[in-house]
Amino acid sequence: MKMIIAAIKPFKLEEVREALTDIGIAGLMVTEIKGFGAQAGHTEIYRGAEYEVNFVPKMKLEIVVAADQADQVVETITKTARTGKIGDGKIFVLDVAQAVRVRTGETNLDAL
Template sequence: MKLIIATIKPFKLEEVREALTLIGVRGMMVTEIKGFGSQSGHTEIYRGAEYAVNFVPKIKLEIVVSSGMAETVVDTIRQTACTDKIGDGKIFVLDVLQAVRVRTGETDTDAL
């Protein structure tokens, strides 16, 4: 099993969710986050005063899938979330040692 952690632009969330549903992803966790990378923030003007925005709003997706499905999920997220502009996000893939469904006690891929 693999844990896929992806950060994407907030306005891409629904489009990515729909694409992942079409390829068979049955669940994910979504968190609103703030961060910075290459773009390292920017300046904005609010009520006539200029101020630095050091952290940019992002969405973090956490998805656990079988190992065989991980590459398809990564490709789907990459293609769907891409705007070809700086700040499109990152995708990380980690190994998952165990999964347990709390309600039934099912384990590993059965728990997904």
């Protein structure tokens, strides 16, 4: 099993969720996050005062899938979340040792 962690722009969340549903992904976890990378941050003017925004809002998606689905999920997120501008996000793929469905006790792929 693989865990895919993706940080994407907030306005792309619904489009990415729909694309993942279309390829058969049954569930994912979403968290609102803030961070910076190459985008670093920017300055904004609010009520005439200029201030620096050091952390940029993003959405973090966490998806656990069978290992043979991981490449398709990464490709779908990449294609759907891409705007071509700085700050489109990052995707990380990790190995998952075990999964358990709390309600039934099912394990690993059956728990997904």
